[in-house]
Each structure stands twice: as C-alpha cells, then as structure tokens.
Amino acid sequence: MNEPQVLEPTERYKILIVVLTLITTIITAVVATLQADANIRANSANRDSQYFAILASAELHRSGLQSTYDLNTFAKVLLERQTELMMQFTALEMEQSGDKFGNALSKISALAAKARADKLTSFSVFYTDPRYASKTTDGTPDGEAYLRDSSKLANEIVKKQNTAADDYHKWSSKADSYVGVLTVMAVAFFLFGLAQALTGRMRLVFAIFGMVILLISSAWTVLILVV
Numbered sequence: 167m168n169e170p171q172v173l174e175p176t177e178r179y180k181i182l183i184v185v186l187t188l189i190t191t192i193i194t195a196v197v198a199t200l201q202a203d204a205n206i207r208a209n210s211a212n213r214d215s216q217y218f219a220i221l222a223s224a225e226l227h228r229s230g231l232q233s234t235y236d237l238n239t240f241a242k243v244l245l246e247r248q249t250e251l252m253m254q255f256t257a258l259e260m261e262q263s264g265d266k267f268g269n270a271l272s273k274i275s276a277l278a279a280k281a282r283a284d285k286l287t288s289f290s291v292f293y294t295d296p297r298y299a300s301k302t303t304d305g306t307p308d309g310e311a312y313l314r315d316s317s318k319l320a321n322e323i324v325k326k327q328n329t330a331a332d333d334y335h336k337w338s339s340k341a342d343s344y345v346g347v348l349t350v351m352a353v354a355f356f357l358f359g360l361a362q363a364l365t366g367r368m369r370l371v372f373a374i375f376g377m378v379i380l381l382i383s384s385a386w387t388v389l390i391l392v393v
Contacts (some may be wrong), residue, residue, distance in 0.1 A: 179369050180362065184375065187358045190380055194351045198385055201344030208337035211330050218327035225320045233316055239290045240307070246283035250276045343390045347383050354379040 257272035287293040292307035295313065300307055357376035361369045 179373065183358055183361050183373050183376075186377060186380065187262070187355070187362075188375075190351060190354050193384060193387070194348065194355075197344055197347050197351065197383075200391070201341055204337045204341035206343060208334055210340055211333035211337060215327055215330035217332055218323055222320055222323040224325055225292070225323055229266070229316050229320055229352070235289050237311070239286055240292045243283050243286045243290055246279045246286065247360050250279035250283060253279060261379070269383055300369065340390055344387075347390070350379060350383045354383065370390065 253272045253276035257269050257276060260266075260268035260272055292298050292309075292312070298308045298312045354376045357372045357379065360374065361372035364372060
C-alpha cells in the first residue's frame with residue numbers, strides 16, 4: 167500500500183497563500199460592488215437634491231407672486247371700503263348743510279367705491295376661499311391660515327431636498343470609504359504576492375501580515391455597511 171503523501175511546510179504555506187489570495191479576491195470584488203452601488207445611490211440622491219432645489223426655488227417664486235397679488239388685492243378692497251365709508255359721511259354732511267349737488271356727487275362716489283370693492287372681492291382669495299374668508303359679515307379674513315398654507319408646499323419640497331442632500335452625503339461618504347478599503351486590499355495583494363516569491367519563514371511572515379490587513383479590511387467593510 168502507498169503511504170499518504172505529507173506536504174512539506176513550504177508547500178502548505180503556498181496553498182495557504184493561494185487560498186488567502188482567493189479570499190482576498192472575492193472580498194475585493196464584493197467591496198468593489200458595494201462601492202459601485204454607493205456611487206450610484208449618491209449620484210441618484212444628488213440628482214434628486216438638485217431637482218427638489220429647483221422645485222423649491224420655483225415654488226417660492228410662485229408663492230411670492232401669488233402672495234403679492236392676493237395682498238395687493240386685499241389692500242385695494244380695504245381702500246375702496248374706506249373710500250365708500252368716507253364718501254357716505256361726506257354725503258351726510260352735504261345733506262345737513264343743504265348742498266344737494268355735493269350730496270348727490272358724494273353718494274355716486276360712494277356707490278362707485280362700493281362697486282369697485284365688490285368686484286375686487288370676487289378676485290380676492292380672502293373673500294372667495296372658505297379656508298380664509300371671514301365667517302361673519304363684519305369679520306376679518308384668516309391671514310394666519312393663509313400665510314401657513316402659502317408656504318406649506320415650499321416647506322414640504324425643502325424637506326425632501328434636505329433628505330435627498332443628507333442621502334447624498336451619506337452614500338458619497340460610504341463610496342469614499344470603500345475606495346479606502348480597496349486601497350488597503352491592494353496592500354494585502356502585494357504582501358501575498360511577495361509571500362509567494364519568498365521562501366522559508368519570510369513567506370509565512372508576509373502571509374501573516376497580509377492576513378492581518380485582510381481582517382482589518384473586512385472589519386472596516388462591515389463597519390461601513392452598519393453605520
């Protein structure tokens with residue numbers, strides 16, 4: 167019967183180094199895949215962040231124009247109401263003083279002011295929208311609700327933009343960290359290559375150093391995934 171062959175220590179070290187090199191290659195491929203995925207996610211988040219930033223800017227511009235129009239219309243309604251009231255008082259004074267022509271002219275001016283105010287109210291969100299219109303005839307519109315609603319959409323878009331920006335920084339940092347892991351992996355490859363070229367104890371020393379770096383790289387990869 168043939169006795170089983172016993173490998174020389176040198177041969178065993180060669181096999182160990184080959185196995186470690188194979189393991190390093192597999193881990194490097196995994197890290198490279200993770201790095202590519204992190205880059206894709208970072209680019210996608212960056213694109214979303216820029217998209218939401220443009221949307222927020224457009225919405226702020228739109229809401230600014232809308233608010234300017236609404237507030238100006240509301241101010242004109244108030245002005246016409248004051249003009250109507252003032253002309254009514256003037257007509258009353260003219261009637262008491264016996265100035266019939268001035269009385270009639272003041273009444274006409276009051277009616278004109280009332281007509282303008284009534285027409286403006288049909289264009290004002292403070293009178294046509296039930297969310298802001300006064301519940302009583304002599305009440306004032308709900309300006310606080312209007313201001314809250316006018317900035318609501320812009321705030322929601324800004325919140326999405328901030329989330330996308332945070333995701334971009336997160337995945338970009340991960341991608342950079344994976345590049346660092348790949349750089350350290352390259353050192354492990356170099357040490358295993360030297361170990362294969364050397365003989366004796368030096369081969370084992372370089373193999374051990376390569377194993378340590380491989381373990382550090384693996385732990386670093388897991389840390390990046392978890393954090």
